Structures are given as C-alpha cells and as structure tokens.
Amino acid sequence: MNDNLFQVTKDGKSGFINDKGQIVIDLTFDGVSSFSEGLARIFVDDKVGFIDKQGNIQVEPKFDTVSGFSEGMAYATIGDKYGYIDKSGNFIIEPMFYRCWAFENGYALVMQEVVSTGCFIDNFGTIKLNGRNFLVSKYSEGLINCSERGDWGHIDINGNFIIPPNYKYTREFSEGKAAIAPKKINGKANRKDLYAFINKGNEIIIPPLFTGADIHFSEGMCAVFDSGYGYINAKGQLIIPCDLCLGQHFSEGLAVIKEDAKIKKYGYIDKTGTIAIKPTFTLAESFKNGLASVTIGKKYEEFKHGYIDKSGNYIWEPTR
Template identity: 55%
Template sequence: MIINPNLYPAKKNGRSGYIDRTGKIIIDFEFDFFGSRDFSEGLASVMVRDKAGFIDESGNFIIEPKYEMALGFSEGLALVIYKGKYSYIDRNGNFIIQPNFYRCDSFKDGLAWVMDVVKLKSNFIDKTGKIKFSERYYLNSKYNEGLINCEEEGGWGFIDSSDRFIIPPIYKYARPFIENKAAVLLKNSSTRKATKKALYGFINKNNDIIIDPKFQGADIRFSEGLCAVWNNTYGYINQDGEIVIPYEFALGAHFNEGMAVIKPKGRNKKYGCIDTEGNITIEPIFTHIEDFKNGLSEVIIGDNYDNFHYGYINKQGEYIWEPTR
C-alpha cells in the first residue's frame, strides 16, 4: 500500500477535502465524508450522497460513487461494500472477487482476512478468492512479517503461508510479529500467586523467549525500538525488556516519527504526546490524537461527538489547520 504522505484529509463547514502540510487547500471541500481518508496507490475513497467512490490526487472521480463503503487500495485491490456484502474491486471499478463476504480486511502480501457468515471462525483468501488455509480461529489474527498468529485447539501459535505451524500453538494468546518480536501470553505464566494474573513476554521467530513474561499487558507491537507495556499503569521497554520510560501513564500507544500518544494518570481524560525519552512534547489537551504523518497529526477537540472539531498540529503542538467541523 503506497500512501501519499503529503495530502491530509480535513473538514470545513461540515464538508471534506484535502490540504497539504502547510495548510494549503489542495482538493476543495466538496465531499460529504471520507472513506479511506488517506490516498493509497494514488486514489482515495470519498462519500457523496451516502455513496463511496474514488478520486485521484487532483480531486477527479476515477471510480464513480456507487458503493455503500470503500477502503483504500492495497496491492491493486480495494475493499468495498456493495448491496450489503464485502468484496474487492480493481482500479477500473470491476469486481475481482464477487460480493460475498460478511467482513473483510485489505490485502497484504497477497492475502486478505475474510469472514463469509457471522461466526467465530474465519479465513484468508488469495487474490483469486481461493481459500488458503484450514479454518481456524482467525478473528484476532494478522499476517505480518510472513507469519499469521492463530488459534488451534485452545492454543495460539504462528503459521506461514503454506499453512504450517512454524511456532506451535502452545500459548494462551499471541500477538502478531512486529520488528521480529511477538508478545505472547504463556499458559503457565500465572507466576504472581497472589494476583493469579497471567503475564506477557516476547518471543522471536525461533520461538525463543527473548523478554521474560513479566508484564500484565503489552502493546501490539514494538515501534522505533520501544514497546508500551502495562503493569497497572503504562510504561515503555526497550528491545532488551528494560523499562526505559517509567510506569506513569493511564494509556501509552506505539511510537511513530519519534512520538507516542499518551494519557496521564488522574482525572484528565485528554491525550498528549511524549518523545522517546519520555518527555511530554505535546500537552495532554486533546480529545484524540492520530499518529504523526510527515510531521503532522490530526487532532480532535470537544467533549462529545456533537461538538467535535478536527484540526492539524505540528510536532511543536502548533495548529497548521485550526479545528473546525
């Protein structure tokens, strides 16, 4: 998925358009809503009169709005909903896989997660729509770094693209691999006898425990060499499992462009950002903060949805697009 980092979705007077990183309007505010928001592979989905279509980076419709929903293009295909069913289209708007699914994800490395009916089990398909694996519990699975975390017979492990368990299903739960590490919950990790809380550790792709299980919770991924972990409050560990940013946050997210979204402890329910040293770089005054993208982050202010206002800040916390609806 090739994303244009220089176009940012913005809102003005209830309408949607795109700005650049200086706040200059690039695509006028003439759409009702965003679908994929970001431009990926040169196109973005937007909503007009409750229908989604795709525009190019000049704002011209390439695929006319006729879908109930549309996400961005990934590996040449876009996920859409048509007549209540999920499916995939090409850049000409042609159905490559007929609308037949209850839920789906975008393609990644030639595979996409799908669910055909409402049930606990699901599967992955290739770009021809062919089912690739034995049906297992895939609802919380992701295909990352060549492996899929999945459950079989009450245990979690990792399979490869040939449907073989590379890491056997011996864990109580396993998160996807990111930066060659995966957070796992050991079945016998209730080492705190008083609290009986199972603990997370980290493995590598050889199934070696590289960070001992000593965390009540762990973020889905390492990012920029750090990972948020939880022991009643959030802190951050390095790749050796050492706490390098103390447990002092009510919430800690992953790092992106040197910044991580946090929420302080206490009554303040607002969000701010820290740097990789743990210093507050963006004061916690926002209702929501997105990951930084090419130096900018979309933020929300307002106490409830009816008065949410959307703007953009730079890494100094300065507005380059004042919050508006």
C-alpha cells in the same frame, strides 16, 4: 510539490490540505478519507467512490461500503456482500463474503458467513488457508497467530505450525518479535496474563514481566502495563517508567499518551519519555507524514478536528 495530503472538514464539507495547511482539493464532498496508494475515498449522497491527488474522480461514487486500497485492491460492497475491486472500480473478486479485511503480503482475511472462523484468500480470490480461529489473528511477517483447542501459537500460510500452540495467548509478529502469554511462569499459573516476547525461533528474548498494552513493537519501542503504562526497548529494558494513564505506539518519533485519568486529555511524548506536546486534546492520533490529527471539544456534538505539527502548532485550526 509535496504530495502528502490531509483530509479536513469545514461547515460540513470535506476536502484536502497540504502539509502547509493550504487547501489543494476544494471542500465539496460530503466526506473523505485519507489517501492510500494514490487514491482517496469520497462520500457523495451515501455512496462512495475515489479521487486522485489532483481531485479528479477516478471511480464514480457507487459503492455502499469501500475500504482504502492496499496492494492494489480495496474491499467493497454493493448490497450486503463484500468483494474486492481494482483501481478502476471493477470487481476482480466478486462480492461473496460476509466480511473482509485488507490485503497484506499477498493475502487477505475474509469471513464467508457470519459464523465463519475465517479464511485467507490470495489476490485471485482462491482460498489459500481455511480453518482455525482466525478472527483475532493477523498475517504479519510471514506468520499468523492462531489457536487450536484454546491454545495459541503461530502458523504459516499453508497452515503448518511454525511455533507450536503451547501458549495461553499470542499476538502477531512486529519487528521480528511477538508477544506471548505463557501458561505457567516459574511453575505457577500465569493468572495475571503476563506477556513475554519470542523471536521466530520460538526463543524467549524478553521475559514475562508486564501485562499487555499496545503489545507490538514500533520504532524499537513497545508500550507495556504495570499499574500504569510505560515503554520497553527491543532488549526488554524499561526505558519509560509505567507512570502514564495511557500509552500508544510510537510513530515518527512520538507517541500519543494520557497522563491523568481524571483530566482525560491527550498529548505526545518522545522516546525519552519527555512531554513533547502537552496533553490538551480531547482525542489525538499518531503522526503521519509530519502531521497529526487532533480533536477538541467537551462532547461529540461539539467536536472540532484540526492538524498539528511536531511542535504542537496548528497547521489547520480545528473545524467541523
């Protein structure tokens, strides 16, 4: 049995379908979220809990806020402080934070107070790294993009600069590459914020030719901007011309795009730049497990949500 399940809502109640569009968990909840690590959030009377893929309640709805699970933990609140729970719903890191993010690679970014610059904790709640401007940073592929006195570089989890803070901006590493904006290009100030890409040896492997767009690599491609959106490959070659109104990252071989700013409809392209699914949707999300969530309707009050396959056929007709 295929255990890829997808959240749906009809007549104000939510549940799950399989990739054939068949209801497998009845639409009885006030709201649901996608599954992560075998559990999905359910919303009942303004409280949040979890069910398994058979629809059994594993954690009673008792939290005010809770995330999906990542590395066995989810951040949650009862009241106005965040902590982390296990899959039994027990706090293993007590609520003490102003804000939390999901665990990745054994660490999570947290803010202790509203004016905090943030810090990283391990899965015991011990502060591993406390300091600089982590609010726009991410621990990815062993490094954190980080600023020091307004200049950006990358540090390791011990706070040591692996890539010195010599750049105007940096982004997180993805597929072994990170976008950086040099302060100067050919001796002149980088006023257009053009981005290059470096490897973990701080060597420029793609020169600064484009401004930021999706700004990270996915499936060997990266969205870039030059009067419009296009895509480069891992060698920095422009594979799809910058003719799009919007381009997002590739997932399962397709990327969400918008061709025309006036029409304001979303569709999908393949890695050759060919339209794979015509732009007919009000909103569109990336493909995951063979399906993509799409939205139709002219205004929010009329929005309906459905799922399409990679041929653009509805597996679940839009409902609300």
